[in-house]
Amino acid sequence: MKHQDQYASIFWFILGGIITFSSFYYGVGSFSKPGPGFITFLAGAGLTILSVILFVLSRSKKEDRLSLKQLWVGGQTGKAFYVMGLLIVYMLFVVPSGFLISTFILLSLLFRVQGNYSVKNTILLASLSTAVSFIIFDIWLGVRLPRGFIGYFIF
Amino acid sequence: METLDHLLFGFQVVFQPLTLFACFVGVLIGTLVGVLPGLGPVAAISILLPATFHAPPVASIIMLAGIYYGAMYGGSTTSILVNIPGEAASVVTCLDGYQMACRGRAGVALGISAFGSFIAGTIGVVGLTFLAPPLAAMALRFGPPEYFAVMVLGLTVLTFLAGGSMIKSLMMACVGIIIGNIGLDFITSQPRFTFGTDILLDGVGLVPLVMGLFGISEVLLNIEESLTTRKVFETRLKGILPNLQDWKESIWPILRGSVLGFFLGILPGGGAVISSFVSYGMERKLSKHPEEFGKGAIAGVAGPESANNSATAGAFIPLLTLGLPSNAVMAILLGALMIYDTPPGPRLVSLRPDIFWGIISSMYIGNAMLLIFNLPLIGLWVKILRVPYPVLFPLILLFCLIGVYSLNNKTSEIGLMLLFGVLGYLMKKFKFDGAPLILAMVLGPLMDKSLRQALLMSGGSIGIFFESTICFILFSIIVVLLVLPLIPFVGRFRKRVGEAEEQA
Numbered sequence: 001m002k003h004q005d006q007y008a009s010i011f012w013f014i015l016g017g018i019i020t021f022s023s024f025y026y027g028v029g030s031f032s033k034p035g036p037g038f039i040t041f042l043a044g045a046g047l048t049i050l051s052v053i054l055f056v057l058s059r060s061k062k063e064d065r066l067s068l069k070q071l072w073v074g075g076q077t078g079k080a081f082y083v084m085g086l087l088i089v090y091m092l093f094v095v096p097s098g099f100l101i102s103t104f105i106l107l108s109l110l111f112r113v114q115g116n117y118s119v120k121n122t123i124l125l126a127s128l129s130t131a132v133s134f135i136i137f138d139i140w141l142g143v144r145l146p147r148g149f150i151g152y153f154i155f
Numbered sequence: 156m157e158t159l160d161h162l163l164f165g166f167q168v169v170f171q172p173l174t175l176f177a178c179f180v181g182v183l184i185g186t187l188v189g190v191l192p193g194l195g196p197v198a199a200i201s202i203l204l205p206a207t208f209h210a211p212p213v214a215s216i217i218m219l220a221g222i223y224y225g226a227m228y229g230g231s232t233t234s235i236l237v238n239i240p241g242e243a244a245s246v247v248t249c250l251d252g253y254q255m256a257c258r259g260r261a262g263v264a265l266g267i268s269a270f271g272s273f274i275a276g277t278i279g280v281v282g283l284t285f286l287a288p289p290l291a292a293m294a295l296r297f298g299p300p301e302y303f304a305v306m307v308l309g310l311t312v313l314t315f316l317a318g319g320s321m322i323k324s325l326m327m328a329c330v331g332i333i334i335g336n337i338g339l340d341f342i343t344s345q346p347r348f349t350f351g352t353d354i355l356l357d358g359v360g361l362v363p364l365v366m367g368l369f370g371i372s373e374v375l376l377n378i379e380e381s382l383t384t385r386k387v388f389e390t391r392l393k394g395i396l397p398n399l400q401d402w403k404e405s406i407w408p409i410l411r412g413s414v415l416g417f418f419l420g421i422l423p424g425g426g427a428v429i430s431s432f433v434s435y436g437m438e439r440k441l442s443k444h445p446e447e448f449g450k451g452a453i454a455g456v457a458g459p460e461s462a463n464n465s466a467t468a469g470a471f472i473p474l475l476t477l478g479l480p481s482n483a484v485m486a487i488l489l490g491a492l493m494i495y496d497t498p499p500g501p502r503l504v505s506l507r508p509d510i511f512w513g514i515i516s517s518m519y520i521g522n523a524m525l526l527i528f529n530l531p532l533i534g535l536w537v538k539i540l541r542v543p544y545p546v547l548f549p550l551i552l553l554f555c556l557i558g559v560y561s562l563n564n565k566t567s568e569i570g571l572m573l574l575f576g577v578l579g580y581l582m583k584k585f586k587f588d589g590a591p592l593i594l595a596m597v598l599g600p601l602m603d604k605s606l607r608q609a610l611l612m613s614g615g616s617i618g619i620f621f622e623s624t625i626c627f628i629l630f631s632i633i634v635v636l637l638v639l640p641l642i643p644f645v646g647r648f649r650k651r652v653g654e655a656e657e658q659a
Contacts, residue, residue, distance in 0.1 A: 005323075008585045012326055019333055019348075026340075026347050032615025036340035036347055039603040040333055047329040054322050071584050075379035083378055084577065087371075087552065091569040094560075107549050113378065115545030125546065133553055142209060143561040 004066050005058035013051040019044030079113055086110065098148020099138070103130045162284055165512030169520055174214045174513065181218035182521045185225015186528055189245075190233055190536045191547070196226035197483045197593075198373055201365035202551070204491055205558040212495035213509050217517040219491060223484045224276060224467040224518065227427060228525045231268040231460050232536050235261060244427035244463035247435040251448065251455030258451050266395040267405050267453055268460040269529040275413035275461035276522040279468025282417045283475075284515055287504075290476040294501035297477075299608035300619050304629040306598050306605065309479050312422055314591050315636045324591045327582075331592040334359050335599020342607070354567045361490035363559050363568050364596060367575025368582070368589045369483075370555045374548050375580045395530055397453075405457035408438045412461030419462070420469025422481065427463040427470070434462035468518060474499055475511060479598070483590040486597040 019040055029035030086109055094102045107126035111117060117125070137143040168174060188199040200219050207215035230245030235252035248268065255264040297305070314324035337348045338358030349355040397405065415437065416430040438458040439448045448455050473479045478500030480486035492499050497507050504511045529536075559572045579589060613619035620626050 004585055008587070012330075016329070022348065026345060030615060031610055031617065034607045034610050036343055036345045039599070039606060040336050040347065043329045043332040043336075043599075047326055047333070050322055050326045050329065054320075054326070057322070077379055080375040080379040080580070083375065083552075084573070087556070087569075087573055087576075090556065091566050091573065094556075094569075095566055103553065107553065110549035110552065111545065113545065114548075115543065117545075129550060129553065133557060137206075137557050137561065143557065144564055145557070145560070 002067070003058040003061050004068065004071060005061070006055055007068060009051040009055035009058065012047055013055070016044050016047030016049075016051055020048060083110065083113060094148075095146045096148055098150045099145035100130060100134060101148060101150060103133070158285060158288060161288070161508065161512050162516060164508065165514075165516030166519075168213060168509045168513035169217070169516045171214075173211065174217055174517070175520070177210065177214035177218040178221050178517045178521050179524060181221020182225035182228075182524050183528065184218075185222040185227075186229035186525065186536065187539065188222060189226035189229020189231075190539055191229075191542075195369070195373075196223050197365065197487065197590075198369040198551075199226070200484060200487050201362060202370055202554045202558055204362050204365075204487065205561045207491070208494070208561075212492075212497055213513045215495065216488065216491060216510060217513060217521075219488055220471070220514055220517065221521045223488075224464065224521060225525055227276075227460075227464045227467055228269065228272050228529050229536065230463075231272070231456075232265060232529075232533070233540065235264045235268065235456070236537060237540065244431050244466075245460075246428075247431050247459045248456055250435070251450070251452050254449065254451035255453065255456065260394075260451065262395040263397050263401055263453070264456050265533055266530065267397045267401060267457050269526055270397065271405065271409040271412070271457045271461040272464040272529075273522050273526040274409050275416060275465040276468065276525070277519065278410075278413040279417045279420070279465035280515060280518040280522065282465075283468045283471055283518070287472055287475050287511075287515070290472060291501045291504045294477050297501070297625075298623075299605040299612065301623060301625050301629075302477075303602060303605040303609055304620060304626045304633075305477060305479055306602050308629045308633050309473070309481065310591065310595055310598065311633045311636050313482070313594055315639065319586060319588055321637075321640050323587050327587055327589070327592040328595040331595025331597075332599040332602065334364070334592070335596040336603055341600065341604055354565070354571070358600070359571065359596070360562060360568065361487065361494075361597065362562055363572040364575050365483075365487055365593060366555045366559055367572040367577075368579035368593065370551065371572060371576025372579030372583055372589075374551055375576065376583055377544060377548065395533065401453055404453050408434070408454040408458035409461040411437065411441075412458040413465040416462030416465030417469040420466030420481070421472050427466040427482075430462040430466040431459035434458040471514065471518075475503060475514070476501060478503070478601075480594055483593045486594045489597050 021044075023037030023041035023044055026037035026040070027035030028037045028041045086106060090102055090106045104126050107129050108122055111122045111125050115122075134145065138145045169178060184199060184203070185196065188196055200222050203222070204219070207218060210218075227244055231248050231252065234245040234248035235256050238249050238253040252264045252268070255261065310328045314321055314328055333348075335358070337355055339346055339356060346356060412430075412434040415434055416427070419430040419433065420427065422429075435448075435455060435458060438454045439445050442448065442452070442454060444452070470481045470485055473481045474485045474489060478489065478498060480489045489499060492510075497503065497510055555572065556569060559568045560566065562568050582589060582592075609619050610617075620630060
């Protein structure tokens with residue numbers, strides 16, 4: 001079984017390599033005339049070298065050895081992914097549907113992720129939180145929150 | 156005498172109604188954040204940062220600073236009553252604080268922790284008052300090589316003190332430098348790593364990055380671990396005021412913790428966490444009854460709690476005098492000051508004395524406010540501890556979403572935040588520390604600038620970094636720090652700190 005750091009070091013190695021080579025595209029320059037890609041070249045090369053060291057060291061590490069699957073065992077990973085999915089959908093729909101509607105739906109779903117609240121209480125909590133946040137941020141602090149299609153009728 | 160005049164000016168700034176209110180809100184939120192496990196000062200400051208853009212810079216920065224030192228007070232409450240540290244610097248308080256609570260002395264533990272924090276916080280601010288101005292004057296003599304050396308030292312010390320794997324921390328520092336240099340080059344205005352998009356032309360925003368790395372990722376992990384409700388110590392609190400014997404046993408640990416915490420706080424990298432650990436170890440060594448430590452020794456609460464509060468004042472010194480953050484919170488404050496168009500550094504004291512002296516003076520007021528909050532309102536904080544996480548986390552997410560959207564009214568900022576949220580979640584899974592990334596991200600453009608300026612000045616000779624005595628000393632310290640973890644004793648200490656941070 002591979003150590004989890006080996007997977008991580010491969011990821012950072014690839015990223016470091018891409019950054020190092022991309023820096024040449026922006027112009028690394030020379031010591032006497034360093035270019036725009038000079039510091040990213042140094043950082044990318046540093047990342048690549050360090051990821052190689054991490055890979056080598058983690059190969060000999062016997063303790064804390066976990067497979068990728070074991071890193072997600074025992075927790076409610078599905079819920080974390082579900083919440084992330086909700087946030088992505090919210091990002092896509094908040095402008096067309098407006099802050100009030102999309103936030104109310106988002107909060108209604110989020111309150112039920114871990115809590116065992118009744119539908120009535122969930123709706124109450126979600127509508128209260130949406131209204132209070134709208135009053136604080138939009139009306140008091142002047143943040144222009146998206147109105148969406150509902151804005152044509154109300155605002 | 157001149158310092159006292161400036162301090163008086165600072166108090167005039169703080170006693171403006173809006174500024175005073177900001178200080179009050181800051182310490183109140185700070186205490187709340189400290190009380191609630193799963194939400195640290197870094198996440199709270201990053202979530203609230205966009206909300207301050209509509210307020211005057213002085214009031215905003217005073218509020219954000221208040222959150223930082225306020226969290227140190229609040230953290231002890233959770234450690235003592237629930238045996239779960241509210242934030243990393245309160246981990247050691249669990250050892251004796253909770254044992255005191257089990258023996259029916261929860262009130263005294265909370266009381267001495269609040270008094271110790273107040274005394275230490277005030278001593279720390281006195282140190283800040285008298286040490287910051289001469290240091291700022293000295294820093295005026297720094298050129299690009301010295302600045303570059305100080306920044307590299309800052310990153311090295313942070314990776315050294317952060318706990319956990321130093322290689323991983325250094326990797327995160329490299330990633331931070333790369334992210335920090337996305338956007339237009341400061342000399343040629345050439346776009347770097349923008350992938351042809353407009354959103355990255357100004358670089359990656361600090362707010363989406365910190366909200367994602369610390370706010371979103373924290374929530375995702377807590378959901379995964381089914382953090383629901385916490386079992387709060389049920390005994391009724393009584394006798395919050397320590398008696399004479401308690402004071403006798405605590406006063407020296409408080410004073411030692413204050414001095415120790417202040418000087419360790421100046422060092423870059425988790426000063427509050429380290430100082431609380433060192434203080435606990437020191438008190439146990441100096442105690443006539445070391446066997447009582449871990450079983451409810453009052454000195455085991457007084458020392459570390461004083462040290463972590465004093466360290467917060469010390470942490471402001473490199474930020475205000477050199478413009479260099481010593482930890483993730485200071486990095487966010489540096490970013491905030493830049494957003495308010497007041498870059499900190501040696502010139503801050505002369506260009507914006509209202510901000511410089513305002514912050515320092517506000518800490519005197521803030522510490523007094525915290526003492527008032529923490530003693531009579533302890534019952535309220537205990538009630539807040541019972542707020543179920545299923546109600547709390549959707550509201551945290553909502554604040555993140557609104558906060559990041561309000562920056563430019565663009566959903567792409569939300570996308571960036573979610574991206575960093577996933578990165579932060581994976582980083583925590585694979586045990587990569589986010590603090591060096593944030594610090595390097597903020598320092599990245601400054602490092603780029605000073606490094607290239609220094610090389611241009613020297614005509615390409617890297618000897619410029621060893622010509623001045625300051626540079627030579629700083630680079631020597633860097634080399635020592637990189638080698639030091641190989642010593643077994645140092646390695647063990649770093650591992651303990653890393654475990655404590657993970658536990659928090």
